[in-house]
Amino acid sequence: MKLNSPAQLKTTLLAHCRQPGKIAILTHKNPDGDGLAAALALQDILLKSGFANDIVLEEPAANELDFLQVKDKVIVFQSDMEYKILILVDCHEPERTGKCAVLAEKASVLIAIDHHEPQELNNHWYYYIKPDQVSAGAIIFTTFRSEIASMPPVRRRYVADCLYTTILNDTDGFMNSNTDAEVFRICAQLTEMGVIPHLLMEAFLLNNSPAKLRFIGEALSSIETYHDDTILFLHTTLDQLAANGLSQEDTSKITRWVKGSTGVKAFIYAREISPDNYRLSLRSAAINCNAICAKFGGGGHISASGCSIQLPFADMKKTIIDEVKKQLNG
Ligand SMILES: [Mn+2]
Structure with a gap:
């Protein structure tokens, strides 16, 4: 009722x-x-x-x-x-x-x-x-x-x-x-x-430990761009979490640090959750993130979604970036 x-x-x-x-x-x-x-x-x-x-x-x-x-x-x-x-x-x-x-x-x-x-x-x-x-x-x-x-x-x-x-x-x-x-x-x-x-x-929102800030810095240092700088890709590894004494919980708000980046139409954050297994967060106002993530068994909202891809790093990256490019071109 x-x-x-x-x-x-x-x-x-x-x-x-x-x-x-x-x-x-x-x-x-x-x-x-x-x-x-x-x-x-x-x-x-x-x-x-x-x-x-x-x-x-x-x-x-x-x-x-x-x-x-x-x-x-x-x-x-x-x-x-x-x-x-x-x-x-x-x-x-x-x-x-x-x-x-x-x-x-x-x-x-x-x-x-x-x-x-x-x-x-x-x-x-x-x-x-x-x-x-x-x-x-x-x-x-x-x-x-x-x-x-x-x-x-x-x-x-x-x-x-x-x-x-x-x-x-x-x-x-x-x-x-x-x-x-x-x-x-x-x-x-x-x-x-x-x-x-x-x-x-x-x-x-600002209660990050120095170790967490260092980890965020490592995530930001990993930034690469594709498709004439309209796709921003960043990633973190299990080793980085371990070296900073952090857990998966500490990866939850990483995408807020790249929000609003000039000229970027789609943001992809990939975090390693086990060897050759990545959890992706996709953020975009230009494409349907939910539709893309649904192709990999995930979902969420149109402008913010998540999914997992079980592939070696380079293959995972190519797979998701190709898919995002296709949507941006479509
Ligand atoms: Mn709520």
């Missing part, structure tokens, strides 16, 4: 929370700064209304949100867990939650709060899906604005920090095309609730 307004979402959510039964908040696997920070905010909003709840992740939380004390606030999935009410944030298909998907088989109510284009929906569950919203956190904000405003200052500041982080994540620090006047209106209200923007910018 589709929920159509913030008021309807709030009424439905709170009515079900009032029923006896345990409540869990879930987000997609490999949670990002939207899904997980939105879950942290929703957790406090429900607690304030008197509803105990757990945030359940399939794996322990990464370090990225340590400044929001994430590790004290989430629990890791176990197969004997059972919840009556599931709330999904930043995704609307239980399959996307990884191992936590089995919780949906045991739950009696599922409410999904998301801003991704709806896929197949299940008649038994509730959906509030707003693709025009900048982040799942922005939906939580517009839905529970009055509850947040009436929190004691310390807790209100924490929830505002979480929600502002969801926007930093999904706009990539206000650099993405989804940054509009409404984003700044929400951020202005969150700032009035206690957010100190430069501190969150530093804690979330």
